[in-house]
Amino acid sequence: GEDVEQSLFLSVREGDSSVINCTYTDSSSTYLYWYKQEPGAGLQLLTYIFSNMDMKQDQRLTVLLNKKDKHLSLRIADTQTGDSAIYFCAAGRGNYQLIWGAGTKLIIKP
């Protein structure tokens, strides 16, 4: 079946940039999403990108999409302690089914 893969952990220093990577297998994916989950909370939509785009920027967040390599990344500039969370990548075709990655836990070092 289709798959989305992410590294399980990423550790960065406060103030540095964080780059969380994701690869997916479904070439028919129309939308690619990034969600954030803080401890004890549900998933919060951070941003999404259409497959016909290669970059989207929203304040400290930059999403890059390489459709040829089926690679998606989320860059968080000036990482803060409040960015500590698990970040999920998901791919969708617009038919209710999202294929989810296992999540990347972002650890911030002081």
Added chain:
Amino acid sequence: ETGVTQTPRHLVMGMTNKKSLKCEQHLGHNAMYWYKQSAKKPLELMFVYSLEERVENNSVPSRFSPECPNSSHLFLHLHTLQPEDSALYLCASSQVGAADTQYFGPGTRLTVL
């Protein structure tokens, strides 16, 4: 504020109990979802309702029974659960045709003893 609320936030039940999880969305969406989130596993889609009709049921055991009385409310009825059903149950909603962007509630942490 996510616009999707879930109650209760925590639930402990025995294997012979019957309980229900409730989800309400205040976003005017027309699709609602139940997901199961277990430790170290990807999110598992359980049920999807679109326009109050079930459109997806991913081989979920019959001890989980969904109900969608209207486009704003979704229930998950639980009976004779197993300890391996302990997990975070997340509800989400979306607007069909709007990139399927799903908005999540805070979840119900379920523990089955």
